[in-house]
Amino acid sequence: MNSPLDSIALFYLGPLPITQAVLTTWAIMAILVIGSYLLTRRMDLVPGKRQAALELIVTTMDTQIVETSGANPAPYRAFIGTLFIFILVANWSSLIPGVKPPTAGLETDAALAVLVFVSVIWFGVRGDGIGGYLKSFASPNPIMIPLNILQSLTRVFSMFVRLFGNVMSAVFVIGIVASLAGLLVPIPLMALDLLTGLVQAYIFAVLAMVFITSTVEDGQRAKPDPAPRPPPNQKDT
């Protein structure tokens, strides 16, 4: 049995080894980019079927971003939405026979986690300025500075291990079951794999959003709190 921690080079592009994960990632990127370009070419004020479906996706993402973070979704929509859609497509690419999802390898997940780490810094600096971003490490008080620095690294590392472990273990289990008992037995496990893929993509995006907004808010702690929200409507009982 091959180790799930290794990745085998398919061929070499000069000195660079190209693994299957890289090929799959390129294919997914091409599909997503070309697909989004083709789908958003002719936008109308009055949406047709295709545009209505796309708007539904974007609106759902916006709602989720607002509900998890309470922030204005506009600056985060592109990054968080792309993260979600890419991880979702990558997780579900295991449905194509012979394709191992790129997120089941260490390197893709590590790259995604590094993206989140960098984007926390980027959004933190953009929202609060460099001083405000550095001040976010001293929240709630300066004693926490070493812990906050440690936390900013470990939370990203845990996102990386979480995504890798979940997707890899699903692929691994399906491989073991398929090698033990042939044809139809792995199908329920594959259905479970679909659910895991969706949940993990959602959680990765939500956690990235939570980390970004918590950094931005910590940097702004000095500002007065916004007016409290009105209580949600209670049903009369």
Add this chain to the structure above:
Amino acid sequence: MDYLALASIFGAAFSVAFGALGPALAEGRAVAAAMEAIARQPEAANTISRTLFVGLAMIETTAIYCLVIALLLIFANPLLG
């Protein structure tokens, strides 16, 4: 007899076994609490289940850590070379 390999295999098995124990109990408690909350306040079911999913993923991470340790012991053991 290679005791290092033997110890690694037992270590991997125990790490997965005990690593699954804690998160299983914790997830059970979390789901039970969420069920109770939804039963009490069905209109908040959306928020509760969303938070529940994120929380479950957080809890599950500990089990995943143990799985990764087990895989490291089996496939990438630094002691066995």
